[in-house]
Amino acid sequence: MTPWKDLRPHQREKTRDLGEVILLPGLVNAHCHLDYTDMAGEFSPPKTFTDWIASITAHKTGWSYSDYARSWLRGAHQLLKTGTTTVADIEVMPDLLPEVWDATPLRVFSFLEMTGIKSRRAPKEILREAVEMIDSLRHPRNRALLSPHAPYSTMPELLRLTARISQKRKWPASIHVAESVQEFEMFLHARGKMHDWLKRNDRDNSDCGHGSPVAHLARNQLLGENVLAIHVNCLARGDATLLAKNKTHVVHCPRSHDYFKHPKFERARLAAAGVNICLGTDSLATTRKVGKHKPELDLFAEMRLLADADQSVSPETILQMATANGARALDLAGKIGELAKNSFADAIALPFTGKIARAHDAILAHSGHVAASLIEGRWAVPPQS
Ligand SMILES: [Zn+2]
Numbered sequence: 001m002t003p004w005k006d007l008r009p010h011q012r013e014k015t016r017d018l019g020e021v022i023l024l025p026g027l028v029n030a031h032c033h034l035d036y037t038d039m040a041g042e043f044s045p046p047k048t049f050t051d052w053i054a055s056i057t058a059h060k061t062g063w064s065y066s067d068y069a070r071s072w073l074r075g076a077h078q079l080l081k082t083g084t085t086t087v088a089d090i091e092v093m094p095d096l097l098p099e100v101w102d103a104t105p106l107r108v109f110s111f112l113e114m115t116g117i118k119s120r121r122a123p124k125e126i127l128r129e130a131v132e133m134i135d136s137l138r139h140p141r142n143r144a145l146l147s148p149h150a151p152y153s154t155m156p157e158l159l160r161l162t163a164r165i166s167q168k169r170k171w172p173a174s175i176h177v178a179e180s181v182q183e184f185e186m187f188l189h190a191r192g193k194m195h196d197w198l199k200r201n202d203r204d205n206s207d208c209g210h211g212s213p214v215a216h217l218a219r220n221q222l223l224g225e226n227v228l229a230i231h232v233n234c235l236a237r238g239d240a241t242l243l244a245k246n247k248t249h250v251v252h253c254p255r256s257h258d259y260f261k262h263p264k265f266e267r268a269r270l271a272a273a274g275v276n277i278c279l280g281t282d283s284l285a286t287t288r289k290v291g292k293h294k295p296e297l298d299l300f301a302e303m304r305l306l307a308d309a310d311q312s313v314s315p316e317t318i319l320q321m322a323t324a325n326g327a328r329a330l331d332l333a334g335k336i337g338e339l340a341k342n343s344f345a346d347a348i349a350l351p352f353t354g355k356i357a358r359a360h361d362a363i364l365a366h367s368g369h370v371a372a373s374l375i376e377g378r379w380a381v382p383p384q385s
Contacts, residue, residue, distance in 0.1 A: 026085025028326030031280025037075030049180035111147035212236035256282035
């Protein structure tokens, strides 16, 4: 390793002095819904999770294609300004791709959302359409992938088909799971508000009552080292081991968790079992306003909230969750989430004049925009001076 002061640029290579900054890997946001960005502050925290689903479903009917596109791009801009260089995004409007990809330097993993309960479409048909869309999209930096929305909003066959093709084609896959207590009791006990509401809407609930939502994924083969399990706010006995044994990644979204007042996130239990835990922003449709201000997508805000909510986790671990752990989940370990030989030049700079020993605390205390951001060696947020 060459000390910084001894580094010399190669001939004709330009150098840029960023001044007194911390240079760290670009942040990896492991779960987001960019296209809901303009819903920021629209819904005050609901009584129950199903109330929120009803609100957002009603709100979405008034949105046009261009509303989604504008919202998606605003979200990408907010992420860049706050240090995210890679995002795992859920797409409800895949037709926006690849235009929105081309309009931002952000590295985007676009997971195409699949449901099928309300539309009553056959899982094979839903999957065929999504795979065709994926195969039609080619981009030098970004990828499209599969995301069955959640166990309650999909039929088990869709999970099995997704698992099969994602494993075969070595695609990461993502799914919301065990997000709410209502989903938990729906699968564990075949009862509760979500169970009854979906039954009234003609969902075939015969897949309920056989174990937790995580066990439901295991039964349908959708656990594995290519799977990002989003939320996992409710754990049954054995679930942490099941996730660890299958090398499934868990994505925690602290502000969304706080918005819904879910049961305490079992970080320590998952970590003790050996689960790789990443961080995500989720969407601004599930982020509280701060005072009168609309919230913005910001992984630093997520890190700070996690540090407040869980005193047992160190700043180093939190930063790891927002960088290297997300990289592992997206099968880009060594390429993003760290500054290393052969990694992409994805880096961000934060103003800092303190002592090196305090750097991790300073990173966690950072609020506002980054001083600069670099993605694949190009300025995504150019330095001001
Ligand atoms: Zn989500």
